[in-house]
Amino acid sequence: MYRFPTVLHRRKLSSNATIPLELPLSHPIYTIWGSNTDVGKTLVSAGIAASYLLSSTPPVKFHYLKPLQTGFPSDSDSRFVFNKLRQLHNRKSNHNISLSASNIVLNVSPAVRDSAKEIDRFECEDDSSTSSELICKTLYAWDEAVSPHLAAEREGFVVEDSTVLETLQLCFREVVESGVGKERSEVLCIVETAGGVASPGSSGSLQCDLYRPFRIPAVLVGDGRLGGISGTISAYESLTLRGYDVVAIIFEDHGLLNEGPLLSYVRNKVPVLVLPTVPKDPSNDLMEWFEGSHSVFSNLKEIMLSAYVERIRKLHEMPNKARDIIWWPFTQHKLVPDGGVTVIDSRCGENFAVFKDKKTEVIAPLFDACASWWTQGPDAILQAELARDMGYTAARFGHVMFPENVHEPALNCAELLLQGVGKSWASRVFFSDNGSTAIEIALKMAFRKFSLEHGLIPDSHKDATDEKSIEFMVLALQRSYHGDTLGAMEAQAPSSYTGFLQQPWYTGRGLFLSPPSVSMHNNKWNISIPEDFQSENLKHESLIFDSRDGIFHKRRDDSELAPVYSSYISKVLSEFRGSSKIAALIMEPVIQGSGGMHMVDPLFQRILVNECRSRKIPVIFDEVFTGFWRLGVETAVDLIHCEPDIACFGKLMTGGMIPLAATLATDAVFDSFIGDSKLKALLHGHSYSAHAMGCMAAVKSIQWFKDPLSNPNVASEGRLLRELWNDELVLKISSHSAVQRVVVLGTLFALELKAESNNAGYASLYARPLLQKLREDGVYMRPLGNVIYILSGPCTSPEICNQLLVKLYDRLEEFDGCKN
């Protein structure tokens, strides 16, 4: 059989760039891509330059950037553009235009034979201050005329992606500077790539991936030859499959009418332009060809300028339009300040790319530190892989209905869930759409199992209306949160979400216990026990721990706290009487998310589970937030060392792509729905149950996060994530005078700000100024009242987590200072 060679998948995270990668919008910037090598990208660049520089009345500036050049110095695309423009300018017809120009190469491989850096320059006779200007730059050049990754390797001059992007960023700054005082359309910059859209760059990354953080609008140079329709369409698809916007396709005519099928393919949404055939005689200086192409390039230039203007217009009008017609969740519209609407232009891995309109307009990265409501995990590489999988799955399946059917993504996903988050206890997977529905399903499952085990269903399984006099309640925790649909709400304790104003139907059908909580302060982990526990005479070492690991240790089962917990629980349960029955235990293991990132003592939760199990009360874990490495382990079961009968998953399960949730259950739970009548089945289901795209995204993400080949944070043979948060910084922050408590575990770093009663609680705006400052630092956080947190992805590097903590600490200092 075929054997795969050993290939290392290099990871080159552009998010490692040391300066923020901002795309300026003060003037149009475009990338010129080729559907293949040798399709005339540089001719198109020169043509645009000529059309722009030689027919504009006011003086304009044109920046030509060639990031990667091989075959240098004999090949130099920037020199070609420079030379052609000089030649064209010298033509009689252009004598009235005033032009100066330069060409420079910034970095060359040591192997480049003529090691002197290329510097060319010409000035027109006129006063240069009123002349138009051409600035040509080659950023990196190699000797061999092969793909950049080969040349780089052979010449020992590999330039990492982040370096290329940073150099490009510096060039963009010069574009901005050159345009100070000028109109938007008086400066134009194009970036010409090397080879085809998916040709490797210097590091080996495909160029379409390499440049993705900037997401520069694209012009695609197509192929007019036989087979060129296919090559052009495929290249177009590779660009759009990476989220690029292609504003025009242009290609050289070879008499094959390739424009027809291309226009039909793009459904007239993208202009397709045809250039005259290029003379093949190498001695031809192309002057006539350029002149014959003038109207086409002029057309292209206009398309580029107007697409740019249109983009700017949209970016500016989006906030107001959104205010007018959108109804945001969990948002008091009246409290959204002027300028408070964020326009998200795209995302790349853990970063949003947002529109900022300050000194200059830019698209700037913003670290998504709340992981977009805890859904996000992918780095840029996984996002790109997921995008391809989404395209494939939509094309292969779209959505197909599920009952009594099976398709590969659903089956694979179910298998991975049972082998992973449900390992050792679960045997069935029920799919739904979100955490809230997964919880409603879990409750229905638990109630059925409870009913059967406690003889509350007549044998006939027929009409059970008599049973309505029995009222089922859940056992749950204070500060719990399980979702916004009524069934999920009923299982949580009263809160800001549940009042009459919000949901008149809420009654709170639970017995809600106050759990002992854990937090860190001054590098010590403290357990705080609610008052109604009989816990007066506990020893210090039962409540204070030097390390987090101590909290999770199973030997605490033998500590003096264990009997305290279990007698409290027994007491509460035995005092609970009346016609109601506790028919399920439901809880978020270890961390209560929406309730304020509270850590519950895992020993308490373990004892609670055991007490319920001994009373045949089914146990539900709500792992919608905690599942899939959020807490540093694939499932919180690995932290609290006990298993549920039913567990709910969602959010990060699809890698943060699209909604999908799953409720896992044991065989015993499943069996309580087996019978001779359909009426005994679980009559619950959503339209998109187990939709293929969601399942496929889940399959890819679940595998990705736990594979050390793709996730460098995986440690301990795939059982743990390495520590992401720097000890020292955590200590500093936890000891900070503005900080009440810290919780740090897995991908979560949370802190509660010390706040007076008015400033505490869900509706508090206390943290807002702090978070506003952090947004200026490129960190996007959202508060839970006076609790703030950073959630990284499971693959985020500790270096990035460090940077975030440093920024947070600095702003805390400032925040504390302001307060006093």
Next chain:
Amino acid sequence: MYRFPTVLHRRKLSSNATIPLELPLSHPIYTIWGSNTDVGKTLVSAGIAASYLLSSTPPVKFHYLKPLQTGFPSDSDSRFVFNKLRQLHNRKSNHNISLSASNIVLNVSPAVRDSAKEIDRFECEDDSSTSSELICKTLYAWDEAVSPHLAAEREGFVVEDSTVLETLQLCFREVVESGVGKERSEVLCIVETAGGVASPGSSGSLQCDLYRPFRIPAVLVGDGRLGGISGTISAYESLTLRGYDVVAIIFEDHGLLNEGPLLSYVRNKVPVLVLPTVPKDPSNDLMEWFEGSHSVFSNLKEIMLSAYVERIRKLHEMPNKARDIIWWPFTQHKLVPDGGVTVIDSRCGENFAVFKDKKTEVIAPLFDACASWWTQGPDAILQAELARDMGYTAARFGHVMFPENVHEPALNCAELLLQGVGKSWASRVFFSDNGSTAIEIALKMAFRKFSLEHGLIPDSHKDATDEKSIEFMVLALQRSYHGDTLGAMEAQAPSSYTGFLQQPWYTGRGLFLSPPSVSMHNNKWNISIPEDFQSENLKHESLIFDSRDGIFHKRRDDSELAPVYSSYISKVLSEFRGSSKIAALIMEPVIQGSGGMHMVDPLFQRILVNECRSRKIPVIFDEVFTGFWRLGVETAVDLIHCEPDIACFGKLMTGGMIPLAATLATDAVFDSFIGDSKLKALLHGHSYSAHAMGCMAAVKSIQWFKDPLSNPNVASEGRLLRELWNDELVLKISSHSAVQRVVVLGTLFALELKAESNNAGYASLYARPLLQKLREDGVYMRPLGNVIYILSGPCTSPEICNQLLVKLYDRLEEFDGCKN
């Protein structure tokens, strides 16, 4: 500015094929695709053929199919394969192998100069019955050596996609016949495409789209030249973006080590094979090259065979695996019969492609007549477009959180919703995940508005616990269904879904009216009025209509039924007393879906809305099923001529791709959540609120369905779909003795089977044998008890709807016969 030329987007629906397009699985079939033209597809075909035929011990058969050949007869890839095999066979080393071979061209363009059809044949000396066999076929040939679409047009010999596929289907049948009595691996068939993956076929459709209905596994011939990495990756992406599985990439070595980046790109999941460089001398007969390539081709052949075996294995084991670990919604697992699990291999437009294991194993189309729980609408073309959009959106955005943010897909989607289904009344869009959540949100909105308008909220907007003594109820209809989460369930009348066994927390917080219903029988439309209406003396013409249009006519406001309805409603509402208040009206306009496809008299619903409005009771329309052309109009508002305050949408909104729902509301509703505190905001939201992919799918689908350029069913200037269901057939079925009633409207054709009490109702299995038979006819339906229905997509052609009705009628005849 650039002007788009007028290009007609040709629609070529492969679903118009007159025979079902089945891919046989008895033996391996592969497609050979090229990443460009001239990359050696035919050399690879010949190499596989040689490796297969000249090194197998038992006699084997190899089918080589070339569907589209241009430049004929001077170019003939099938003749090349034929000749090379003859030459290779004649080499000394292969003398011991017994081989016979043939080459034939089936259809040639009239312009082909040598109009005699090509027929070549050779037999080895041995007995042909024990020899291996090569069967080469060209299906269609044109004279000019250009792209097939150009040759076809110029030579006046355009072959439609469906014809190409049908011819290919016939060839596949011969493959199956040739393999009778042989082992799986003793027959191999390859289909070689023309040009690159996205080169147009004869009709102008891209070949990767043209062959999609078969979804044949693929071998991609890559490009080893400079730029070839990019071309190969892009071609690979075009294939996967259409749902193809590529089992191997193979290319000719040009010394550039292209395999490295390719292997890295496919993450070692797809083998990449490298062929020796092909001698460029045209006089070289390549015999040595083939011999030197033997091990590579042998490797490729093994990969193809083992991927095939693996696929078959998976298809066979999936049903049992699914039974073991999946928990299907709305399914009594015990009642799923042996062989009752359907393996869905893919979908293409309105058709599933399912695995059938009967006489021969095939992947066969099955019309998805329940539109996968009413979510589906796209034809094959829209599905392909959506797939590209999904890839783009995942790459550009993944998901980004929504509160106080805005992104293009969400804004565009909201605008389209307000201009379309919410036109003239709605001004705000709240996004959620599914119909059920959209309903819960709608109820919260309605209750708030009611509370404010009726002075039930203290001015302070603070703690409203005192108000808990007021109980809110909804006004709703019997047989209604609004979703499976508790809040949505509470708003619906008691049913099989709501008993203690299913949801112990259900109480049914509504006043549930029995509405007058409408159905068709013997071509007459009848209104049937429930008993408790005072309707004894109504005239015949008030209750019986010759046409459906009469039912919907607004002049019925002046009919004698109107006062009957309104006095009934007034009476019911005035008799409703106690501490409860009717705080919302909720209903499915016109058609009650899950309740059994019942049509409610639109006049009754209109009067109900007006009565509620006059009492300041907010009105909610549940358009989750009825929205987006299901009933022949974009929104049911256009049928019942009155507007809600709040409406819910989902299902078809994303074109049936992924979950997304929206609750639309008026300004007055929105304003009741505006205040100075966050606690007054609508504190409801799901993790993936307004996720970009869902919004993008919705934008594309909403536009597609109403644009006559993309949807040929759009009539009356975009206000109506043309009639999809044939009058005569509808009459025949509605008069059938087995049929109780028919409802036909828009994309819906529903009928209720006459059934005795035991056979009626949700849990009835009565319709099962009928639907089983229809599945054999290629129609997938699911019953609602004794009610069965067909849902087409908004773009489905009336011809296809016709075929479905004919099949249904035939099986009804049989069903009725069996019964007696």
